[in-house]
């Protein structure tokens with residue numbers, strides 16, 4: 001660990017609090033529920049428009065960032081949600097959760113639980129926030145240099161860099177999916193991560 005970096009740039013772990021609202025002013029989620037969050041800047045751990053507008057900020061800065069869908073969760077396509085039997089899904093699913101499904105060719109696709117009704121869940125290919133302009137109220141709580149391990153994994157290991165997780169392969173560069181503490185929104189969640 002070296003001296004604390006002065007501003008947000010690639011290779012810096014950013015400690016921050018935030019509230020995410022949609023374009024109607026509804027609060028989608030807030031770090032009040034989970035405490036200060038950490039992400040590794042420059043690794044696609046947060047949506048692109050947020051990461052871009054956080055660059056250069058310093059500890060103590062509090063500000064509002066607006067992210068259009070093209071730098072957020074993209075635009076919804078016109079694919080219809082598909083019903084899937086609850087018995088074919090993990091027991092603890094809830095609306096808004098991502099699920100990874102395997103396609104016939106063996107590749108993975110990320111689907112979202114759009115609704116749960118009776119014996120079925122409706123699975124959508126569209127992120128729940130696709131097409132939504134996002135507003136983040138952000139406060140920077142601290143900055144630190146990333147550890148070697150964090151740089152290798154391309155994500156933060158908790159507030160102080162010592163948090164451990166399973167032995168699965170690290171996230172591919174630019175891929176989201178780092179923290180289970182937040183269901184969706186600012187920090188994309190993979191149900192296969194073990195932070």
Ligand SMILES: [Zn+2]
Pocket residue numbers: 149150153155156157165170
């Ligand atoms: Zn890791």
